[in-house]
Amino acid sequence: MKLATIAANSRDGALVVVSRDGQRFLPAVEVVATLQSALDNWQTASEALGKLADKLDAGEGESTASVSFLAPLPRAWQWLDGSAFDSHGALMEKVFGIDPVPLDNPLMYQGLSNQFYSATDDVPFLYEEDCIDFEGEFGVIVDDTPMGVTAQQALSHMKLIVQINDWSLRKLAPVEMRTGFGWVQAKPPCSAAPFAVTPDELGDAWRDGRVHLNLVVDFNGQRFGAANGEAMSVGFHELVAHAAATRDLCAGTIIGSGTVSNEHYREIGSSCIAERRGIEMLDLGEPKTDFMKFGDRVRMEAQSISGETLFGAIDQKVVKRELPK
Amino acid sequence: MKLATIAANSRDGALVVVSRDGQRFLPAVEVVATLQSALDNWQTASEALGKLADKLDAGEGESTASVSFLAPLPRAWQWLDGSAFDSHGALMEKVFGIDPVPLDNPLMYQGLSNQFYSATDDVPFLYEEDCIDFEGEFGVIVDDTPMGVTAQQALSHMKLIVQINDWSLRKLAPVEMRTGFGWVQAKPPCSAAPFAVTPDELGDAWRDGRVHLNLVVDFNGQRFGAANGEAMSVGFHELVAHAAATRDLCAGTIIGSGTVSNEHYREIGSSCIAERRGIEMLDLGEPKTDFMKFGDRVRMEAQSISGETLFGAIDQKVVKRELPK
Numbered sequence: 153m154k155l156a157t158i159a160a161n162s163r164d165g166a167l168v169v170v171s172r173d174g175q176r177f178l179p180a181v182e183v184v185a186t187l188q189s190a191l192d193n194w195q196t197a198s199e200a201l202g203k204l205a206d207k208l209d210a211g212e213g214e215s216t217a218s219v220s221f222l223a224p225l226p227r228a229w230q231w232l233d234g235s236a237f238d239s240h241g242a243l244m245e246k247v248f249g250i251d252p253v254p255l256d257n258p259l260m261y262q263g264l265s266n267q268f269y270s271a272t273d274d275v276p277f278l279y280e281e282d283c284i285d286f287e288g289e290f291g292v293i294v295d296d297t298p299m300g301v302t303a304q305q306a307l308s309h310m311k312l313i314v315q316i317n318d319w320s321l322r323k324l325a326p327v328e329m330r331t332g333f334g335w336v337q338a339k340p341p342c343s344a345a346p347f348a349v350t351p352d353e354l355g356d357a358w359r360d361g362r363v364h365l366n367l368v369v370d371f372n373g374q375r376f377g378a379a380n381g382e383a384m385s386v387g388f389h390e391l392v393a394h395a396a397a398t399r400d401l402c403a404g405t406i407i408g409s410g411t412v413s414n415e416h417y418r419e420i421g422s423s424c425i426a427e428r429r430g431i432e433m434l435d436l437g438e439p440k441t442d443f444m445k446f447g448d449r450v451r452m453e454a455q456s457i458s459g460e461t462l463f464g465a466i467d468q469k470v471v472k473r474e475l476p477k
Numbered sequence: 478m479k480l481a482t483i484a485a486n487s488r489d490g491a492l493v494v495v496s497r498d499g500q501r502f503l504p505a506v507e508v509v510a511t512l513q514s515a516l517d518n519w520q521t522a523s524e525a526l527g528k529l530a531d532k533l534d535a536g537e538g539e540s541t542a543s544v545s546f547l548a549p550l551p552r553a554w555q556w557l558d559g560s561a562f563d564s565h566g567a568l569m570e571k572v573f574g575i576d577p578v579p580l581d582n583p584l585m586y587q588g589l590s591n592q593f594y595s596a597t598d599d600v601p602f603l604y605e606e607d608c609i610d611f612e613g614e615f616g617v618i619v620d621d622t623p624m625g626v627t628a629q630q631a632l633s634h635m636k637l638i639v640q641i642n643d644w645s646l647r648k649l650a651p652v653e654m655r656t657g658f659g660w661v662q663a664k665p666p667c668s669a670a671p672f673a674v675t676p677d678e679l680g681d682a683w684r685d686g687r688v689h690l691n692l693v694v695d696f697n698g699q700r701f702g703a704a705n706g707e708a709m710s711v712g713f714h715e716l717v718a719h720a721a722a723t724r725d726l727c728a729g730t731i732i733g734s735g736t737v738s739n740e741h742y743r744e745i746g747s748s749c750i751a752e753r754r755g756i757e758m759l760d761l762g763e764p765k766t767d768f769m770k771f772g773d774r775v776r777m778e779a780q781s782i783s784g785e786t787l788f789g790a791i792d793q794k795v796v797k798r799e800l801p802k
Contacts, residue, residue: 227727229552229591232661250657261658262587266554266727278625282723298801300603305801321723332575333586334659336557337723398607398646398662402552402591476623476630 153198153205154347155180155312156464157187157222164188165222169204170347174461176213178204187224187348191403194295194311198350221346221464223268224314225293225404231265231342233289233318233408234258234391236384240413240423243430250329258386258394261334263318265406269343271466275319276473277340277446283322284444284470286371287411288423288452290363290381291316292388293348297401303361306392309401313354313363315345315454315463316408322426322443342408345452345463357457361387365462367412369423370451376428377421378455379414423452446472478523478530478675480505480637481789482512482547489513490547494529495672499786501538503529512549512673516728519620519636523675546671546789548593549639550618550729556590556667558614558643558733559583559716561709565738565748568755575654583711583719586659588643590731594668596791600644601798602665602771608647609769609795611696612736613748613777615688615706616641617713618673622726628686631717634726638679638688640670640779640788641733647751647768667733670777670788682782686712690787692737694748695776701753702746703780704739748777771797 153169156177160166167180167187183200184190190197207213235241236258245252269275277284293312301309318339325338357364363381370376386394391407412423418435422428429439444450453465478494481502485491492505492512508525509515515522532538560566561583570577594600602609618637626634643664650663682689688706695701711719716732737748743760747753754764769775778790 227554229554230589235658255656257652257662259656259658260661262589262661262664264555264587264724265590266730267725276624278723299601299798300800324723327582329657331580331584332654332657332659333560333584334657336585336587336720337582339587340724395661398603398649399589399665400592405591473624475625 153202153350154353155187155201155224156346156348157224157226158219159222163226165226169201169208170216171208171213172460174347174464175216176208177216177219178208178213180204188404191293191295191311194403220272222270223344224346224348225268225406227267228265228404228406229402230405231263231408232260232395232405233263233410234260235410236386236391237410237413238385239383239415239417240411240427243427247426247430247433258391260391260394263339264341267341269341271343271345271464272468273343274469274471275343276471278473278475280445282324285320285322285425286450287318287320288367288369289316289318289409289412290314290367291406291408292392294392294401294405294407295403297392297396297405299396299398299400301393301396303389303393306389306396307361309392310351310388312348313351313358314348314406315452315466317343317450317452317466318408319343320424343466343468345466347462347464349462353462355457361389366455367423368453368455369421372449375421377423379412379417379420379423381409381412383414384409444470446470478527479672479678480512480526480549481671481673482549482551483544484547487511488551490551494526494533495541496533496538497785499672499789500541501533502541502544503533503538505529513729516618516620516636519728545597547595548669549671549673550593550731552592553590553729553731554727555730556588556733557585557720557730558588558735559585560735561711561716562735562738563710564708564740564742565736565752568752572751572755572758583716585716585719588664589666592666594666596668596670596789597793598668599794599796600668601796603798603800605770607649610645610647610750611775612643612645613692613694614641614643614734614737615692616731616733617717619717619726619730619732620728622717622721624721624723624725626718626721628714628718631714631721632686634717635676635713637673638676638683639673639731640777640791642668642775642777642791643733644668645749668791668793670791672787672789674787678787680782686714691780692748693778693780694746697774700746702748704737704742704745704748706734706737708739709734769795771795
């Protein structure tokens with residue numbers, strides 16, 4: 153089942169169910185108004201939404217061509233982002249000059265959750281000089297998940313899978329890391345691909361709590377990377393358990409994988425500019441690829457095994473925001 | 478004006494206006510349903526709420542004795558906590574063995590915001606061994622605040638002042654700091670005192686973007702500290718500007734001061750156990766004060782100049798949470 157959110161009178165938009173091919177949709181308003189509301193009562197809501205999905209399978213529904221989708225959760229109560237691809241982490245440590253820390257636990261930070269840009273929104277920044285970068289990743293959305301849940305127990309709490317662009321300001325990141333307090337300024341709001349999908353939609357591509365799909369990233373129309381989500385050193389269920397170690401996770405909490413990255417990044421490419429620059433520093437002695445300029449575009453879409461769209465595409469431009477008067 | 482939230486059918490509770498002495502209240506439901514909603518439309522809402530406050534001043538209203546208050550925002554879209562008391566920061570660096578980082582910017586981390594415990598909730602933790610600690614602090618709540626706002630501009634966006642207990646797990650904190658990703662497990666949900674007050678309620682005690690009041694902290698009935706909020710090395714307006722440097726702050730964003738701490742902490746006491754333990758390490762060679770055990774209580778209340786309660790008191794107990802089955 154594919155769920156999405158379209159604009160409505162509320163900041164949370166209106167929930168719709170989308171056909172497998174992403175071409176048609178049915179409003180869910182008579183069943184449940186918003187995706188947050190569905191997650192708050194997942195058992196009941198998902199059954200009712202499944203009946204709408206059946207109708208879509210039978211050919212019903214309106215065309216999505218004239219609809220503009222918001223992020224599945226235009227604002228979420230919580231966003232926690234992991235860094236589960238070790239090949240990326242190891243490279244970033246070199247780039248930022250940070251000593252590797254031996255860890256027993258997954259890496260994770262608390263991110264801003266009150267706003268997720270849609271897949272097609274222009275994304276505003278004040279200064280190019282902050283080194284604007286994208287980070288292509290996958291994420292899961294959980295229902296109410298109790299404090300102290302095990303990774304095994306967490307498997308059944310992951311209700312939806314999403315695709316995210318975690319916007320990052322690379323000039324500010326190392327400064328904030330050195331404080332030990334983590335990122336605030338270096339991590340503005342993320343963007344999300346339009347469709348949040350139930351794990352069964354992925355078929356065999358969802359196993360071991362990982363998304364076994366290539367995330368195809370194009371930067372200004374040029375192929376930039378197609379790393380596979382299977383390479384997570386810990387699965388999403390382990391990230392959820394880490395997140396829930398000392399807190400209850402509310403329904404609608406989104407947990408991210410961190411930048412999708414594979415060890416053979418020289419061949420397959422990267423999901424963020426910082427990683428490519430890191431490779432260039434190792435191979436060429438200095439970075440060659442610039443960070444994003446105003447007007448630059450990034451496109452991200454996971455390649456499903458059958459060739460159909462799964463999460464839809466993120467395809468957007470960075471733009472200049474003027475200072476407030 | 479004093480605002481508070483009482484239990485209602487929604488997770489966001491119902492907004493009420495409270496008399497200056499905290500003894501009477503009037504429901505605000507006919508004006509605006511929730512505090513978040515008031516902050517979303519502050520100009521209009523605050524005028525209407527002010528009329529209810531006038532009625533309370535004239536003696537109207539029901540007794541608060543039989544009412545149990547939730548946190549002013551039982552869940553918030555964003556919580557960013559500073560560390561603006563340098564005497565605390567310097568001591569913590571010694572305690573955690575962290576090298577001091579020369580900084581041009583305030584220290585701040587992104588915290589969990591989907592849940593704020595009420596002032597009287599029992600607060601659940603899984604393990605005493607995680608080193609349970611309180612942190613008494615002040616905070617401000619802003620209305621919609623644009624990216625890139627100056628500290629001067631930020632002054633007019635601070636609509637409410639609150640008093641917060643930022644629960645902390647000290648065993649986990651240094652491990653997460655060393656990753657550079659900041660705190661997740663070390664920072665479970667905070668608690669909030671019942672009343673969110675407009676800056677004018679503080680009179681002269683609100684100036685330079687600081688709360689010039691003692692925060693009286695009692696641990697298991699013993700006076701623990703009474704540090705004054707004036708000692709912030711940067712004011713709340715500067716913290717708001719820091720938070721908004723690369724993002725729009727949504728209405729209802731709460732910005733914390735960090736643990737209230739004064740340089741003469743040996744005389745005035747501390748607002749968290751970690752600080753007292755740090756002092757003991759310096760003075761006695763080892764920490765003497767234990768972290769909290771299940772059943773321990775902490776009470777926090779700001780002492781107003783006139784002796785009336787301002788934010789009400791936080792007074793609560795830590796309890797054991799069992800693992801989920």
